Amino acid sequence: MKHKKINYNSIKFKTFLYFLLFAAVLMAALWILQVFLLNNFYGTMKTQQTKEVARDIESAYRFRDTDKFLKHVSKISKSYDMYIYVVSYDGKTTYYQPSANDVVQAPGFETDTDVSGMDGAEQYASQIQTLNEHMMRGDGSAYVKITNPSTSQEMLAYGSILQHKDKDPMIVYIFSPLWPVSSTIKILTHQLIYITIISFILACLISLYLSTRISRPIRKINKDAKKLAAGEYGIVFSGGHYSELVDLTDTLTTASIELEKSDMLQKDLVANVSHDMKTPLTMIKSYAEMIRDLSGDNPEKREEHLQVIIDEADRLNVLVNDMLTMSKLQSGKISLEKRVFNLTETVEGILHTYKILEEENGYHFVFQCDCDYTVNADEEKIKQVITNLINNAVKFCGEDKTIIVSLKKRGRSVAFRVEDHGPGIAPEELEHIWERYYRSSTNMKREQEGTGLGLSICKEILTLHKAKFGTDSTLGEGSQFWFELECQKVEKRKVK
Numbered sequence: 185m186k187h188k189k190i191n192y193n194s195i196k197f198k199t200f201l202y203f204l205l206f207a208a209v210l211m212a213a214l215w216i217l218q219v220f221l222l223n224n225f226y227g228t229m230k231t232q233q234t235k236e237v238a239r240d241i242e243s244a245y246r247f248r249d250t251d252k253f254l255k256h257v258s259k260i261s262k263s264y265d266m267y268i269y270v271v272s273y274d275g276k277t278t279y280y281q282p283s284a285n286d287v288v289q290a291p292g293f294e295t296d297t298d299v300s301g302m303d304g305a306e307q308y309a310s311q312i313q314t315l316n317e318h319m320m321r322g323d324g325s326a327y328v329k330i331t332n333p334s335t336s337q338e339m340l341a342y343g344s345i346l347q348h349k350d351k352d353p354m355i356v357y358i359f360s361p362l363w364p365v366s367s368t369i370k371i372l373t374h375q376l377i378y379i380t381i382i383s384f385i386l387a388c389l390i391s392l393y394l395s396t397r398i399s400r401p402i403r404k405i406n407k408d409a410k411k412l413a414a415g416e417y418g419i420v421f422s423g424g425h426y427s428e429l430v431d432l433t434d435t436l437t438t439a440s441i442e443l444e445k446s447d448m449l450q451k452d453l454v455a456n457v458s459h460d461m462k463t464p465l466t467m468i469k470s471y472a473e474m475i476r477d478l479s480g481d482n483p484e485k486r487e488e489h490l491q492v493i494i495d496e497a498d499r500l501n502v503l504v505n506d507m508l509t510m511s512k513l514q515s516g517k518i519s520l521e522k523r524v525f526n527l528t529e530t531v532e533g534i535l536h537t538y539k540i541l542e543e544e545n546g547y548h549f550v551f552q553c554d555c556d557y558t559v560n561a562d563e564e565k566i567k568q569v570i571t572n573l574i575n576n577a578v579k580f581c582g583e584d585k586t587i588i589v590s591l592k593k594r595g596r597s598v599a600f601r602v603e604d605h606g607p608g609i610a611p612e613e614l615e616h617i618w619e620r621y622y623r624s625s626t627n628m629k630r631e632q633e634g635t636g637l638g639l640s641i642c643k644e645i646l647t648l649h650k651a652k653f654g655t656d657s658t659l660g661e662g663s664q665f666w667f668e669l670e671c672q673k674v675e676k677r678k679v680k
Protein backbone atom coordinates (compact mmCIF):
# COMPACT_ATOMS: atom_id res chain seq x y z
CA MET A 185 0.00 0.00 0.00
CA LYS A 186 1.29 3.45 -0.91
CA HIS A 187 1.50 5.86 2.02
CA LYS A 188 0.63 9.46 1.38
CA LYS A 189 3.52 11.55 2.69
CA ILE A 190 2.56 14.18 5.26
CA ASN A 191 3.47 17.69 4.15
CA TYR A 192 4.64 19.33 7.35
CA ASN A 193 4.50 22.77 5.76
CA SER A 194 0.94 22.50 4.48
CA ILE A 195 -1.85 24.72 5.80
CA LYS A 196 -3.67 21.57 6.78
CA PHE A 197 -0.88 20.23 8.96
CA LYS A 198 -0.01 23.62 10.45
CA THR A 199 -3.64 24.49 11.35
CA PHE A 200 -4.03 21.06 12.89
CA LEU A 201 -0.84 21.49 14.89
CA TYR A 202 -1.69 25.00 16.10
CA PHE A 203 -5.17 24.00 17.19
CA LEU A 204 -3.78 21.01 19.05
CA LEU A 205 -1.18 23.22 20.72
CA PHE A 206 -3.83 25.78 21.60
CA ALA A 207 -6.02 23.09 23.19
CA ALA A 208 -3.01 21.66 25.06
CA VAL A 209 -2.02 25.06 26.49
CA LEU A 210 -5.60 25.81 27.46
CA MET A 211 -6.00 22.46 29.16
CA ALA A 212 -2.67 22.75 30.97
CA ALA A 213 -3.74 26.17 32.30
CA LEU A 214 -7.07 24.74 33.43
CA TRP A 215 -5.47 21.77 35.16
CA ILE A 216 -2.93 23.95 36.95
CA LEU A 217 -5.55 26.44 38.11
CA GLN A 218 -8.35 24.04 38.93
CA VAL A 219 -6.51 21.16 40.49
CA PHE A 220 -3.00 22.11 41.55
CA LEU A 221 -3.57 25.70 42.66
CA LEU A 222 -7.06 25.11 43.96
CA ASN A 223 -5.90 24.52 47.56
CA ASN A 224 -4.05 27.84 47.78
CA PHE A 225 -6.78 29.73 46.02
CA TYR A 226 -9.45 28.17 48.17
CA GLY A 227 -7.49 28.92 51.35
CA THR A 228 -7.09 32.61 50.56
CA MET A 229 -10.72 32.92 49.61
CA LYS A 230 -11.92 31.17 52.75
CA THR A 231 -9.79 33.37 55.04
CA GLN A 232 -11.28 36.42 53.40
CA GLN A 233 -14.76 35.02 53.72
CA THR A 234 -14.31 34.11 57.38
CA LYS A 235 -13.33 37.69 58.17
CA GLU A 236 -16.38 39.01 56.34
CA VAL A 237 -18.68 36.58 58.16
CA ALA A 238 -17.16 37.64 61.48
CA ARG A 239 -17.88 41.28 60.67
CA ASP A 240 -21.43 40.38 59.69
CA ILE A 241 -22.01 38.52 62.95
CA GLU A 242 -20.60 41.39 64.98
CA SER A 243 -22.97 43.88 63.39
CA ALA A 244 -25.93 41.47 63.72
CA TYR A 245 -25.16 41.20 67.47
CA ARG A 246 -25.11 44.96 67.78
CA PHE A 247 -28.33 45.71 65.88
CA ARG A 248 -30.64 42.72 66.40
CA ASP A 249 -32.23 41.19 69.45
CA THR A 250 -30.69 37.97 70.76
CA ASP A 251 -33.23 35.61 69.12
CA LYS A 252 -32.92 37.19 65.72
CA PHE A 253 -29.15 37.36 66.11
CA LEU A 254 -28.89 33.63 66.82
CA LYS A 255 -31.17 32.81 63.89
CA HIS A 256 -28.93 34.91 61.70
CA VAL A 257 -25.85 33.06 62.94
CA SER A 258 -27.51 29.72 62.18
CA LYS A 259 -28.32 30.89 58.64
CA ILE A 260 -24.80 32.07 58.02
CA SER A 261 -23.30 28.88 59.41
CA LYS A 262 -25.34 26.79 56.99
CA SER A 263 -24.88 28.91 53.94
CA TYR A 264 -21.12 29.42 54.31
CA ASP A 265 -20.19 25.91 55.38
CA MET A 266 -18.51 27.20 58.57
CA TYR A 267 -18.73 25.80 62.01
CA ILE A 268 -19.90 28.71 64.18
CA TYR A 269 -20.13 28.46 67.91
CA VAL A 270 -21.60 31.16 70.21
CA VAL A 271 -21.17 30.99 74.01
CA SER A 272 -21.67 33.32 76.96
CA TYR A 273 -18.72 35.37 78.07
CA ASP A 274 -17.92 32.99 80.91
CA GLY A 275 -18.20 30.03 78.51
CA LYS A 276 -20.81 28.31 80.63
CA THR A 277 -23.88 28.81 78.39
CA THR A 278 -23.83 27.73 74.76
CA TYR A 279 -26.11 30.04 72.77
CA TYR A 280 -25.55 28.48 69.42
CA GLN A 281 -23.87 25.36 68.15
CA PRO A 282 -24.77 23.43 64.95
CA SER A 283 -26.77 20.35 65.90
CA ALA A 284 -25.56 16.86 65.05
CA ASN A 285 -28.04 16.47 62.16
CA ASP A 286 -27.21 19.89 60.69
CA VAL A 287 -25.69 20.15 57.27
CA VAL A 288 -22.71 21.87 58.84
CA GLN A 289 -20.33 19.46 60.47
CA ALA A 290 -17.44 20.39 62.66
CA PRO A 291 -14.54 20.44 60.23
CA GLY A 292 -12.09 17.91 61.52
CA PHE A 293 -8.85 16.80 60.05
CA GLU A 294 -10.00 13.83 58.08
CA THR A 295 -7.20 11.51 59.10
CA ASP A 296 -7.61 12.46 62.70
CA THR A 297 -9.74 9.61 63.99
CA ASP A 298 -9.77 10.99 67.53
CA VAL A 299 -12.29 13.68 66.67
CA SER A 300 -15.07 11.34 65.60
CA GLY A 301 -18.00 11.35 67.91
CA MET A 302 -17.01 14.58 69.66
CA ASP A 303 -18.98 17.75 69.23
CA GLY A 304 -17.38 21.00 68.11
CA ALA A 305 -16.74 22.38 71.59
CA GLU A 306 -14.90 19.29 72.74
CA GLN A 307 -13.07 18.85 69.51
CA TYR A 308 -11.79 22.43 69.45
CA ALA A 309 -11.21 22.79 73.19
CA SER A 310 -7.49 23.47 72.89
CA GLN A 311 -8.00 25.96 69.99
CA ILE A 312 -10.70 27.75 72.00
CA GLN A 313 -8.26 27.97 74.84
CA THR A 314 -5.60 29.56 72.62
CA LEU A 315 -8.11 31.95 71.04
CA ASN A 316 -9.36 33.03 74.48
CA GLU A 317 -5.85 33.88 75.55
CA HIS A 318 -5.26 35.90 72.35
CA MET A 319 -8.60 37.71 72.70
CA MET A 320 -7.96 38.71 76.28
CA ARG A 321 -4.57 40.05 75.38
CA GLY A 322 -5.67 41.84 72.22
CA ASP A 323 -8.61 44.00 71.18
CA GLY A 324 -11.24 41.34 71.74
CA SER A 325 -10.84 39.36 68.54
CA ALA A 326 -8.19 36.93 67.30
CA TYR A 327 -7.59 34.21 64.78
CA VAL A 328 -5.20 31.33 64.53
CA LYS A 329 -4.31 29.01 61.71
CA ILE A 330 -4.07 25.42 62.69
CA THR A 331 -2.13 22.95 60.57
CA ASN A 332 -2.59 19.25 60.72
CA PRO A 333 0.99 17.92 60.86
CA SER A 334 0.18 14.64 59.11
CA THR A 335 -1.79 16.06 56.12
CA SER A 336 -0.58 19.69 56.26
CA GLN A 337 -4.19 20.76 55.79
CA GLU A 338 -5.02 24.08 57.41
CA MET A 339 -8.01 25.37 59.33
CA LEU A 340 -8.80 28.90 60.41
CA ALA A 341 -10.09 29.41 63.94
CA TYR A 342 -11.52 32.85 64.67
CA GLY A 343 -12.80 34.20 67.95
CA SER A 344 -14.37 37.51 68.90
CA ILE A 345 -15.89 38.98 72.08
CA LEU A 346 -19.29 40.56 71.37
CA GLN A 347 -20.25 43.33 73.73
CA HIS A 348 -23.15 45.77 73.91
CA LYS A 349 -24.39 47.90 76.76
CA ASP A 350 -27.94 46.39 76.72
CA LYS A 351 -26.96 42.80 76.03
CA ASP A 352 -25.13 39.97 77.69
CA PRO A 353 -21.59 39.75 76.36
CA MET A 354 -20.94 36.70 74.19
CA ILE A 355 -18.06 35.06 72.39
CA VAL A 356 -18.33 33.79 68.82
CA TYR A 357 -15.93 31.17 67.43
CA ILE A 358 -15.77 30.39 63.74
CA PHE A 359 -13.97 27.31 62.45
CA SER A 360 -13.46 27.27 58.75
CA PRO A 361 -11.53 24.61 56.81
CA LEU A 362 -9.00 26.14 54.43
CA TRP A 363 -8.91 23.15 52.07
CA PRO A 364 -11.60 22.27 49.59
CA VAL A 365 -13.67 19.27 50.28
CA SER A 366 -11.78 16.42 48.66
CA SER A 367 -14.89 15.30 46.82
CA THR A 368 -14.94 18.67 45.07
CA ILE A 369 -11.44 18.07 43.79
CA LYS A 370 -12.44 14.60 42.67
CA ILE A 371 -15.44 15.95 40.78
CA LEU A 372 -13.33 18.68 39.23
CA THR A 373 -10.66 16.22 38.17
CA HIS A 374 -13.29 13.98 36.64
CA GLN A 375 -14.86 16.89 34.80
CA LEU A 376 -11.50 18.10 33.61
CA ILE A 377 -10.67 14.70 32.14
CA TYR A 378 -13.87 14.85 30.09
CA ILE A 379 -13.29 18.49 29.15
CA THR A 380 -9.74 17.64 28.06
CA ILE A 381 -10.85 14.75 25.87
CA ILE A 382 -13.72 16.75 24.36
CA SER A 383 -11.45 19.75 23.72
CA PHE A 384 -8.86 17.64 21.93
CA ILE A 385 -11.50 15.96 19.78
CA LEU A 386 -13.07 19.37 19.02
CA ALA A 387 -9.65 20.89 18.24
CA CYS A 388 -8.96 18.04 15.80
CA LEU A 389 -12.35 18.34 14.11
CA ILE A 390 -12.36 22.16 13.85
CA SER A 391 -8.78 22.27 12.60
CA LEU A 392 -9.51 19.60 10.00
CA TYR A 393 -12.66 21.43 8.89
CA LEU A 394 -11.01 24.84 8.78
CA SER A 395 -7.84 23.71 7.08
CA THR A 396 -9.81 21.80 4.45
CA ARG A 397 -12.01 24.84 3.83
CA ILE A 398 -8.94 27.02 3.36
CA SER A 399 -6.63 24.65 1.53
CA ARG A 400 -9.12 23.10 -0.89
CA PRO A 401 -9.87 26.36 -2.77
CA ILE A 402 -6.16 27.22 -2.76
CA ARG A 403 -5.38 23.85 -4.38
CA LYS A 404 -8.11 24.51 -6.95
CA ILE A 405 -6.76 28.00 -7.66
CA ASN A 406 -3.27 26.52 -8.04
CA LYS A 407 -4.58 23.92 -10.51
CA ASP A 408 -6.27 26.65 -12.57
CA ALA A 409 -3.18 28.86 -12.39
CA LYS A 410 -1.12 25.99 -13.82
CA LYS A 411 -3.56 25.81 -16.74
CA LEU A 412 -3.13 29.56 -17.22
CA ALA A 413 0.65 29.17 -17.16
CA ALA A 414 0.29 26.52 -19.86
CA GLY A 415 -1.42 29.10 -22.09
CA GLU A 416 -5.07 28.38 -21.44
CA TYR A 417 -6.38 31.94 -21.19
CA GLY A 418 -9.72 33.31 -20.09
CA ILE A 419 -10.03 31.00 -17.10
CA VAL A 420 -12.53 32.17 -14.49
CA PHE A 421 -10.94 31.46 -11.12
CA SER A 422 -13.31 30.50 -8.36
CA GLY A 423 -13.31 28.89 -4.94
CA GLY A 424 -13.23 29.98 -1.40
CA HIS A 425 -15.59 31.60 1.01
CA TYR A 426 -13.00 33.86 2.55
CA SER A 427 -12.79 37.41 1.29
CA GLU A 428 -8.99 37.22 0.88
CA LEU A 429 -9.39 34.19 -1.39
CA VAL A 430 -12.28 35.81 -3.25
CA ASP A 431 -10.02 38.85 -3.83
CA LEU A 432 -7.25 36.58 -5.06
CA THR A 433 -9.53 34.74 -7.48
CA ASP A 434 -10.89 38.07 -8.77
CA THR A 435 -7.36 39.33 -9.37
CA LEU A 436 -6.34 36.11 -11.10
CA THR A 437 -9.47 36.14 -13.26
CA THR A 438 -8.72 39.72 -14.29
CA ALA A 439 -5.10 38.75 -15.01
CA SER A 440 -6.27 35.81 -17.08
CA ILE A 441 -8.71 37.99 -19.07
CA GLU A 442 -5.97 40.62 -19.59
CA LEU A 443 -3.54 37.93 -20.73
CA GLU A 444 -6.13 36.63 -23.16
CA LYS A 445 -6.72 40.15 -24.46
CA SER A 446 -3.02 40.85 -24.82
CA ASP A 447 -2.51 37.51 -26.55
CA MET A 448 -5.31 38.33 -28.98
CA LEU A 449 -3.91 41.83 -29.50
CA GLN A 450 -0.51 40.38 -30.24
CA LYS A 451 -2.02 38.04 -32.83
CA ASP A 452 -4.05 40.95 -34.24
CA LEU A 453 -0.96 43.08 -34.29
CA VAL A 454 0.95 40.62 -36.45
CA ALA A 455 -2.08 40.21 -38.72
CA ASN A 456 -2.69 43.97 -38.96
CA VAL A 457 0.92 44.94 -39.43
CA SER A 458 1.48 42.35 -42.12
CA HIS A 459 -1.73 43.43 -43.83
CA ASP A 460 -0.90 47.12 -43.58
CA MET A 461 2.59 46.55 -44.89
CA LYS A 462 1.53 44.15 -47.59
CA THR A 463 -0.67 46.65 -49.44
CA PRO A 464 1.93 49.42 -49.87
CA LEU A 465 4.64 46.86 -50.56
CA THR A 466 2.53 45.24 -53.28
CA MET A 467 1.84 48.67 -54.74
CA ILE A 468 5.51 49.63 -54.61
CA LYS A 469 6.49 46.34 -56.25
CA SER A 470 3.88 46.49 -59.00
CA TYR A 471 4.53 50.17 -59.82
CA ALA A 472 8.28 49.57 -59.88
CA GLU A 473 7.67 46.66 -62.29
CA MET A 474 5.44 48.89 -64.40
CA ILE A 475 8.16 51.50 -64.64
CA ARG A 476 10.69 48.81 -65.57
CA ASP A 477 8.47 47.12 -68.17
CA LEU A 478 6.19 49.83 -69.51
CA SER A 479 6.52 53.41 -68.44
CA GLY A 480 10.28 53.71 -68.11
CA ASP A 481 10.50 55.67 -71.35
CA ASN A 482 7.36 57.68 -70.86
CA PRO A 483 8.36 60.53 -68.55
CA GLU A 484 4.81 61.52 -67.73
CA LYS A 485 3.65 58.01 -66.79
CA ARG A 486 6.95 57.33 -65.06
CA GLU A 487 6.55 60.42 -62.88
CA GLU A 488 3.01 59.38 -62.01
CA HIS A 489 4.08 55.84 -61.09
CA LEU A 490 7.08 57.07 -59.12
CA GLN A 491 4.76 59.37 -57.12
CA VAL A 492 2.64 56.34 -56.18
CA ILE A 493 5.79 54.56 -55.01
CA ILE A 494 6.82 57.62 -52.95
CA ASP A 495 3.31 57.92 -51.42
CA GLU A 496 3.23 54.25 -50.50
CA ALA A 497 6.74 54.46 -49.00
CA ASP A 498 5.53 57.47 -46.96
CA ARG A 499 2.58 55.44 -45.76
CA LEU A 500 4.97 52.67 -44.68
CA ASN A 501 7.13 55.23 -42.94
CA VAL A 502 4.20 56.63 -40.96
CA LEU A 503 3.14 53.13 -39.98
CA VAL A 504 6.62 52.16 -38.78
CA ASN A 505 6.99 55.46 -36.88
CA ASP A 506 3.64 55.02 -35.17
CA MET A 507 4.52 51.47 -34.22
CA LEU A 508 7.82 52.60 -32.77
CA THR A 509 6.18 55.40 -30.75
CA MET A 510 3.53 53.01 -29.50
CA SER A 511 6.00 50.37 -28.45
CA LYS A 512 8.18 52.96 -26.68
CA LEU A 513 5.16 54.41 -24.88
CA GLN A 514 3.98 51.00 -23.81
CA SER A 515 7.30 49.72 -22.61
CA GLY A 516 7.47 52.74 -20.30
CA LYS A 517 10.73 53.84 -21.93
CA ILE A 518 9.35 57.29 -22.64
CA SER A 519 9.23 59.70 -19.75
CA LEU A 520 7.43 63.02 -19.83
CA GLU A 521 9.46 66.18 -20.22
CA LYS A 522 7.04 68.57 -18.62
CA ARG A 523 7.33 72.31 -18.79
CA VAL A 524 4.94 75.23 -18.51
CA PHE A 525 3.68 76.45 -21.90
CA ASN A 526 0.84 78.40 -23.49
CA LEU A 527 -1.57 75.78 -24.84
CA THR A 528 -3.57 78.36 -26.81
CA GLU A 529 -0.47 79.36 -28.78
CA THR A 530 0.47 75.73 -29.35
CA VAL A 531 -2.97 74.93 -30.79
CA GLU A 532 -2.82 78.02 -32.98
CA GLY A 533 0.60 76.96 -34.26
CA ILE A 534 -0.67 73.49 -35.15
CA LEU A 535 -3.76 74.89 -36.88
CA HIS A 536 -1.51 77.13 -38.93
CA THR A 537 0.04 74.03 -40.56
CA TYR A 538 -3.42 73.11 -41.87
CA LYS A 539 -3.70 76.42 -43.77
CA ILE A 540 -2.72 74.65 -46.95
CA LEU A 541 -5.70 72.31 -46.62
CA GLU A 542 -7.93 75.34 -46.24
CA GLU A 543 -6.46 77.04 -49.25
CA GLU A 544 -6.18 74.06 -51.60
CA ASN A 545 -8.78 71.53 -50.49
CA GLY A 546 -11.65 73.65 -49.26
CA TYR A 547 -11.42 72.61 -45.59
CA HIS A 548 -12.66 75.05 -43.02
CA PHE A 549 -11.00 75.28 -39.59
CA VAL A 550 -12.67 77.20 -36.73
CA PHE A 551 -10.79 77.95 -33.51
CA GLN A 552 -12.91 78.96 -30.55
CA CYS A 553 -10.88 80.33 -27.67
CA ASP A 554 -10.69 83.69 -25.95
CA CYS A 555 -8.11 83.03 -23.27
CA ASP A 556 -4.46 82.13 -22.96
CA TYR A 557 -4.32 78.84 -21.12
CA THR A 558 -1.02 77.92 -19.51
CA VAL A 559 -0.48 74.24 -18.70
CA ASN A 560 2.36 72.15 -17.30
CA ALA A 561 2.83 69.22 -19.66
CA ASP A 562 5.10 67.61 -22.24
CA GLU A 563 4.51 70.02 -25.12
CA GLU A 564 5.81 67.75 -27.89
CA LYS A 565 3.60 64.86 -26.83
CA ILE A 566 0.54 67.05 -26.36
CA LYS A 567 1.22 68.44 -29.85
CA GLN A 568 1.19 64.87 -31.16
CA VAL A 569 -2.17 64.20 -29.46
CA ILE A 570 -3.70 67.39 -30.91
CA THR A 571 -2.32 66.61 -34.39
CA ASN A 572 -3.64 63.04 -34.29
CA LEU A 573 -7.10 64.23 -33.22
CA ILE A 574 -7.22 66.99 -35.88
CA ASN A 575 -5.93 64.53 -38.53
CA ASN A 576 -8.76 62.15 -37.67
CA ALA A 577 -11.29 64.98 -37.86
CA VAL A 578 -9.91 65.88 -41.29
CA LYS A 579 -10.08 62.22 -42.38
CA PHE A 580 -13.61 61.73 -41.09
CA CYS A 581 -15.10 65.18 -41.56
CA GLY A 582 -18.47 65.57 -43.22
CA GLU A 583 -19.36 67.16 -46.50
CA ASP A 584 -19.12 70.62 -44.92
CA LYS A 585 -15.38 69.94 -44.46
CA THR A 586 -15.59 71.95 -41.24
CA ILE A 587 -13.44 71.18 -38.21
CA ILE A 588 -14.12 73.10 -35.01
CA VAL A 589 -11.30 73.25 -32.47
CA SER A 590 -11.93 74.82 -29.06
CA LEU A 591 -10.27 75.49 -25.71
CA LYS A 592 -12.54 76.10 -22.74
CA LYS A 593 -12.12 76.35 -19.00
CA ARG A 594 -13.65 73.40 -17.17
CA GLY A 595 -13.25 73.60 -13.37
CA ARG A 596 -9.54 73.77 -12.63
CA SER A 597 -8.71 72.37 -16.07
CA VAL A 598 -8.73 73.46 -19.66
CA ALA A 599 -10.65 71.28 -22.11
CA PHE A 600 -9.38 70.82 -25.66
CA ARG A 601 -12.06 69.67 -28.14
CA VAL A 602 -12.09 68.81 -31.86
CA GLU A 603 -15.44 68.56 -33.54
CA ASP A 604 -16.39 67.32 -37.00
CA HIS A 605 -19.69 66.76 -38.78
CA GLY A 606 -18.69 63.44 -40.28
CA PRO A 607 -20.18 59.93 -40.14
CA GLY A 608 -19.91 59.64 -36.35
CA ILE A 609 -19.19 56.46 -34.42
CA ALA A 610 -21.67 53.80 -33.29
CA PRO A 611 -22.15 53.84 -29.47
CA GLU A 612 -20.98 50.20 -29.13
CA GLU A 613 -17.72 51.10 -30.86
CA LEU A 614 -16.99 54.23 -28.86
CA GLU A 615 -15.13 52.47 -26.07
CA HIS A 616 -12.98 50.49 -28.51
CA ILE A 617 -11.70 53.20 -30.80
CA TRP A 618 -8.94 54.17 -28.34
CA GLU A 619 -7.58 50.63 -28.55
CA ARG A 620 -4.70 49.58 -30.75
CA TYR A 621 -5.61 48.74 -34.33
CA TYR A 622 -9.28 49.34 -33.84
CA ARG A 623 -11.08 50.78 -36.81
CA SER A 624 -14.77 51.38 -36.71
CA SER A 625 -16.78 49.28 -39.12
CA THR A 626 -18.49 52.31 -40.66
CA ASN A 627 -15.38 54.28 -41.52
CA MET A 628 -13.25 51.93 -43.61
CA LYS A 629 -11.96 53.42 -46.81
CA ARG A 630 -8.49 52.95 -48.17
CA GLU A 631 -7.96 56.64 -48.82
CA GLN A 632 -8.90 57.32 -45.21
CA GLU A 633 -6.88 54.43 -43.93
CA GLY A 634 -4.53 55.27 -41.11
CA THR A 635 -2.35 53.05 -39.04
CA GLY A 636 -5.06 52.33 -36.49
CA LEU A 637 -2.59 53.49 -33.86
CA GLY A 638 -3.34 57.23 -33.72
CA LEU A 639 -5.90 57.18 -30.92
CA SER A 640 -4.06 54.55 -28.87
CA ILE A 641 -0.94 56.74 -28.98
CA CYS A 642 -3.13 59.65 -27.75
CA LYS A 643 -4.51 57.42 -25.00
CA GLU A 644 -1.02 56.41 -23.80
CA ILE A 645 0.20 60.02 -23.77
CA LEU A 646 -2.91 61.33 -21.99
CA THR A 647 -2.78 58.51 -19.47
CA LEU A 648 0.86 59.40 -18.76
CA HIS A 649 -0.36 62.95 -18.09
CA LYS A 650 -3.16 61.60 -15.88
CA ALA A 651 -5.50 63.60 -18.08
CA LYS A 652 -9.21 62.92 -18.62
CA PHE A 653 -10.19 62.22 -22.22
CA GLY A 654 -13.13 60.89 -24.21
CA THR A 655 -15.34 60.90 -27.27
CA ASP A 656 -18.88 62.14 -27.80
CA SER A 657 -20.39 61.03 -31.06
CA THR A 658 -23.73 60.56 -32.80
CA LEU A 659 -23.98 58.37 -35.87
CA GLY A 660 -24.58 60.49 -38.95
CA GLU A 661 -24.04 63.77 -37.10
CA GLY A 662 -20.38 63.84 -36.24
CA SER A 663 -17.88 63.32 -33.44
CA GLN A 664 -16.13 65.29 -30.73
CA PHE A 665 -12.83 64.19 -29.27
CA TRP A 666 -11.65 65.91 -26.10
CA PHE A 667 -9.10 65.88 -23.31
CA GLU A 668 -8.51 67.98 -20.22
CA LEU A 669 -5.26 69.25 -18.73
CA GLU A 670 -4.83 70.91 -15.37
CA CYS A 671 -4.65 74.64 -15.96
CA GLN A 672 -1.85 76.67 -14.38
CA LYS A 673 -2.93 80.13 -15.47
CA VAL A 674 -5.76 81.73 -17.49
CA GLU A 675 -5.43 85.14 -19.06
CA LYS A 676 -7.79 87.02 -21.36
CA ARG A 677 -6.35 87.04 -24.90
CA LYS A 678 -4.57 90.15 -25.97
CA VAL A 679 -5.77 91.36 -29.31
CA LYS A 680 -2.79 91.05 -31.65
Ligand code: ADP
Nearest residue numbers: 576580617623624627634635636637638639663
Ligand atom coordinates in the same frame (compact mmCIF):
# COMPACT_ATOMS: atom_id res chain seq x y z
P1 ADP B 1 -6.65 55.51 -37.75
O1 ADP B 1 -5.22 55.66 -38.06
O2 ADP B 1 -7.28 54.34 -38.38
O3 ADP B 1 -7.41 56.76 -37.85
P2 ADP B 1 -7.07 55.93 -35.01
O4 ADP B 1 -6.59 55.19 -33.81
O5 ADP B 1 -6.68 57.35 -35.13
O6 ADP B 1 -6.63 55.10 -36.25
O7 ADP B 1 -8.63 55.84 -35.04
C1 ADP B 1 -9.25 54.60 -34.82
C2 ADP B 1 -10.59 54.54 -35.47
O8 ADP B 1 -11.50 55.41 -34.78
C3 ADP B 1 -10.59 55.03 -36.87
O9 ADP B 1 -10.21 54.01 -37.75
C4 ADP B 1 -12.05 55.42 -37.05
O10 ADP B 1 -12.81 54.26 -37.34
C5 ADP B 1 -12.44 55.96 -35.71
N1 ADP B 1 -12.35 57.42 -35.66
C6 ADP B 1 -11.33 58.15 -35.18
N2 ADP B 1 -11.61 59.48 -35.29
C7 ADP B 1 -12.83 59.59 -35.85
C8 ADP B 1 -13.69 60.67 -36.21
N3 ADP B 1 -13.32 61.96 -36.02
N4 ADP B 1 -14.89 60.39 -36.74
C9 ADP B 1 -15.26 59.12 -36.94
N5 ADP B 1 -14.52 58.05 -36.63
C10 ADP B 1 -13.32 58.25 -36.08
